[in-house]
Amino acid sequence: VMAVGRTFEESIQKALRMCHPSVDGFVPRLPLKRAWAEQRDLERELSLPSSTRIFSLAQVCDPEH
Incomplete structure (x- = not known):
């Protein structure tokens, strides 16, 4: 993945x-x-590497959840 940003x-x-x-x-x-x-x-999901861990992190950071 090439994602160049500032x-x-x-x-x-x-x-x-x-x-x-x-x-x-x-x-x-x-x-x-x-x-x-x-x-x-969620704690277990965040501690184990997976393809959905970044989305679990986003869910934890979501103020509506």
Whole structure:
């Protein structure tokens, strides 16, 4: 992924949008409109490397959640 930006925030947004067309950037939604599991352990999700960890982090940072 090549995402050149003036700031870290701009670069991470570009990189996430380039990963998949259904991704709008650093948002608490999974790609391809997949749903989150009913019972989730966010602390565990954040501690283990996965392809959805960045979206779990966005969900934790979301003030509406």
